[in-house]
Amino acid sequence: MELSPRIDEHNDAGDLSRRWVAMGLGILWLFDGILQLQPLMFTKYFANNASDVIASSFQSLPRPLYLFSMNALIRYVSPHMVIWNILIALLQILLGVTLIAGRNKIMKIGLITSILWGGFVWIFGEGMGGILAGSMSGGIFPGTPSILSGFPGAALLYSLVGLYLLLPIRFWNVGNRFSIMRITPPVLFILLAVIQTSPLLWTTYGQSSIFLANTGNLPGMLSSTLTPLVNFTISHPLLSNLVEMSITLFVGVSLLFQKFKWNIVIAFAWLAFIWWFGVGLGGLLTGMGTDLNTPPVIALLLIPLIVSRRVSKSEINADRRKIPIPQKENSTNRCICPTE
DSSP states (O other): SSSSOOOOTSSSSHHHHHHHHHHHHHHHHHHHHHHHHHGGGGGGHHHHHHHHHHHHHHHTHHHHHHHHHHHIIIOOOOOGGGHHHHHHHHHHHHHHHHHHHOHHHHHHHHHHHHHHHHHHHIIIIIGGGGGTTTTTTSSTTTOOOOOTTTOOOOTHHHHHHHHHTOGGGGOTTTTTTHHHHHHHHHHHHHHHHHHOOOGGGGHHHHHHHHHHGGGSSSGGGGGGHHHHHHHHHOOOOOHHHHHHHHHHHHHHHHHTTOOTTTHHHHHHHHHHHHHIIITGGGGGGOOOOOOOHHHHHHHTTHHHHHHHHHHHHHHHHHHHHHHHOOOOGGGOOOOOOOOO
16 A cells, blocks of 8 residues: 555546545544553553543533433443443554555444544543533633634544545535535634634633643643733733634635635644643643644544645646647758748
């Protein structure tokens, strides 16, 4: 299997995009599975802490689902946390290998499993992204859901990407004005900008809590990089949220209308900022992180736009090479005939 397909005028942009996105999703699942095997995951500290984190995520679930989940957690999960951890790691590693291998029949099974498992994790592990949280104590996020705190949740986007990968190739043709792969990234950014207008995010508490909650995800001196942001958001909550909302909206609108040459670069820069300052690299450096969080998955959704641009540029260059260049007439070779 060729892991680095060459882009030239003969590549189909939609097929190539789908292959890269499938590999990207597989790498994310594989990485998540490996994270589950970190040494700290097999200690009593993790077992106790994981139970607390999971129970916290349940707080934003509807009450009947909350009661069912807490009962299952206390009876069946907490007493056997190490066993469940191993099973989850194996499942996610298997999902990753299946999607990276790219064998059609097996890959389809892997995608369906990815959709179902992603949905399960989003509901019970991420508390539905905190969308039903009624207060600052609800959900896995520190307050009203925000792109800076990882909303809508990586697991939900895993399921969405898996669903897209099951669609026919025509849906991946970004050249189509209403292509689902062309529309999804800008619509997602615009919706996240709208969510950023939530009243709580205009307050000192709502703004500063995003970055304060993240200090534990960046160890040692790295957490000090958050100090200026925390101080600024405490002093200027309105301006802070206005900037966050404006950048998110600008990225969405520019991706939608494709009028700005550097829109994808700005989108990646904004996602990188969120990944570091908003979600602390998903807790990757704590020894207890279980995924890379939302920004890398959103970046994965930008791949079809990048591939489409590169293929289009390659085809334009190829067409230019095919255009015959007019040759200057050589006067020494002209036939000069005498006039009668």
